[in-house]
Amino acid sequence: MDFxxxxxxxxxxxxLSRYLxxxxxxxxxxxxxxxxxxxxxxxxxxxxxxxxxxxxFPEEAGGFGGTGPDLALVFETxxxxxxxxxxxxxxxxxxxxxxxxxxxxxxxxGESIVTLAHTEPDARYDLADVTLSAKPTLNGxxxxxxxxxxxxxxxxxxxxxxxxxxxxxxxxxxxxxxAPGLTITPLTNVxxxxxxxxxxxxxxxxxxxxxPAQGHALLETATAHAILxxxxxxxxxxxxxxxxTLAYLxxxxxxxxxxxxxxxxxxxxADMLTEIEQARSAVLNLAGHLDAPRDIRERHVSATKNxxxxxxxxxxxxxVQMHGGIGMTEEYELSHHARRLVMADHLFGDVDHHLERFIxxxxx
Numbered sequence: 001m002d003f004x005x006x007x008x009x010x011x012x013x014x015x016l017s018r019y020l021x022x023x024x025x026x027x028x029x030x031x032x033x034x035x036x037x038x039x040x041x042x043x044x045x046x047x048x049x050x051x052x053x054x055x056x057f058p059e060e061a062g063g064f065g066g067t068g069p070d071l072a073l074v075f076e077t078x079x080x081x082x083x084x085x086x087x088x089x090x091x092x093x094x095x096x097x098x099x100x101x102x103x104x105x106x107x108x109x110g111e112s113i114v115t116l117a118h119t120e121p122d123a124r125y126d127l128a129d130v131t132l133s134a135k136p137t138l139n140g141x142x143x144x145x146x147x148x149x150x151x152x153x154x155x156x157x158x159x160x161x162x163x164x165x166x167x168x169x170x171x172x173x174x175x176x177x178x179a180p181g182l183t184i185t186p187l188t189n190v191x192x193x194x195x196x197x198x199x200x201x202x203x204x205x206x207x208x209x210x211x212p213a214q215g216h217a218l219l220e221t222a223t224a225h226a227i228l229x230x231x232x233x234x235x236x237x238x239x240x241x242x243x244x245t246l247a248y249l250x251x252x253x254x255x256x257x258x259x260x261x262x263x264x265x266x267x268x269x270a271d272m273l274t275e276i277e278q279a280r281s282a283v284l285n286l287a288g289h290l291d292a293p294r295d296i297r298e299r300h301v302s303a304t305k306n307x308x309x310x311x312x313x314x315x316x317x318x319x320v321q322m323h324g325g326i327g328m329t330e331e332y333e334l335s336h337h338a339r340r341l342v343m344a345d346h347l348f349g350d351v352d353h354h355l356e357r358f359i360x361x362x363x364x
Contacts, residue, residue: 008064013073015050020081026333029082029192038150038186038194044085048110052078052087057094058230062104066094067118068287070171071225072232076283082336084193086147090116091229095221096155096172096209101152103174112152114174117142117198125349127219128167134158138173138180138200144347148196149186153179155222158205160213167216172209179203191339215228220294224301229349231283231308234344238276238312241319241337245269248323265322270319279311295361302358303350310349312341 023043032040047053055070057063065071071091078087090107093114097104106112121143123129132140138158148154154175154299162169181203187195192220249260249269259265286304289297316338320327327334346352 001281003043009069009073010054012051016047016052016074016077016080019046019050020077020083024081024083026082026336029084029336030330032084033192038147038188039083039085040318043083045110047083047085047087048108053090053110054108056090057104057108058098061094061098061142062101063094063108068228068290071229072283072287075229076231076236076239079233079340082237082240082333082340086113086115086150086194088226088229088244089113089146089151090342092116092146092222092226093155095225096115096218097174099209099303100174103321106152113147113150114153114155114227115145115147115151116157116158117145117146117148117154117175118219121197125353126165127223128165128170128216130159130170131164132156132158132200134160134171134173134205136205138175138203138205141197141199143189143195145196145198147194148198149184150194152178154198155209156205157215157219162213169213170215170219171212172215172218173205174207174209175205183208189343191336191343193343217294220298223348224290224297227301227305228283228286230344230347231279231286231304234280234308234312234341235276235283237337237340237344238279238315240268241315241334241341242272242276243333244337245272245322248326268318268322272315275311275314279308282307297317299358299361302354302361305349306351306354306358309345309354312344316341 023046052074054063055065055074058066079180093116097114103112103114107114119142120129120131121141132138132142138156154177156173156175157170158173159169160171181201183199185197187197191197249265250258252259282304286300289300318336319334326332329335
């Protein structure tokens with residue numbers, strides 16, 4: 001696998017990093033959250049104009065990227081900056097909207113948000129756990145829908161046949177959020193990002209994505225893209241937490257010298273750096289296997305999500321402990337990254353789920 005950045009990717013990374021450095025910091029992030037807004041719309045539009053969303057879609061769908069390395073590059077940069085904006089829904093939707101060029105154009109321009117409505121209140125992480133029915137209208141409830149209250153369109157998983165947990169019988173439908181029969185309840189996650197619970201009551205299911213009752217494979221593909229994006233974003237948040245911790249250890253004085261000179265803290269920081277590099281290797285490995293055959297890709301998906309989740313928990317705990325009480329305060333930037341690191345483990349399957357799934361996929 002060649003992970004060398006092309007000139008175009010390097011330019012995108014440089015432009016994105018500079019734009020975020022100029023337009024986003026912890027105070028501006030707190031101001032957005034304190035205002036009650038789910039994200040900064042001006043920041044989102046500015047990042048869209050830079051081509052950030054276009055980098056998530058392949059050329060044949062109207063973008064200029066969409067590969068594993070593209071997703072990893074964009075989301076690591078977004079994670080390091082601690083963005084709240086709805087890029088993850090676009091990563092989820094990108095593999096599912098190949099036949100909807102007009103809508104993709106609106107998403108790339110930052111004018112429309114398309115998000116996946118899949119998780120149900122009584123379900124865990126199994127993608128086949130779908131009870132919302134499509135016979136012939138949509139009836140049921142979805143929860144933890146990322147940016148569901150801000151979305152213009154939903155991609156809804158619904159069962160046309162089979163029993164609960166049956167991979168066969170699931171279809172995907174594209175539904176505008178102004179369709180009749182929708183009740184959308186906004187929610188806020190622990191890290192400040194937006195989600196929603198959405199109830200469907202005789203909602204028309206007029207636009208199907210893919211073949212009838214064959215939506216499970218599409219869900220796996222979209223989730224693989226989302227897990228790579230989320231893992232890269234988590235890696236960026238780990239890097240930000242590490243940088244803050246290193247700076248604090250160099251600045252904080254005790255007994256007349258920086259606490260970073262104490263051997264015990266040096267060992268803990270070295271362990272943190274080693275774990276982050278392992279997480280980086282896993283993200284790069286998944287980026288290189290995103291287009292591999294299903295059984296190979298999915299093993300890398302679960303292995304990466306498990307490892308990144310474990311390292312994220314360690315980094316969050318160690319960074320906060322080495323900061324002492326200041327690490328938990330809302331006014332200090334580390335608190336945002338720590339919450340994001342903890343929250344990321346609960347999206348698209350936690351460490352335990354993906355450990356069991358990896359064993360199953362490996363024939364164990």
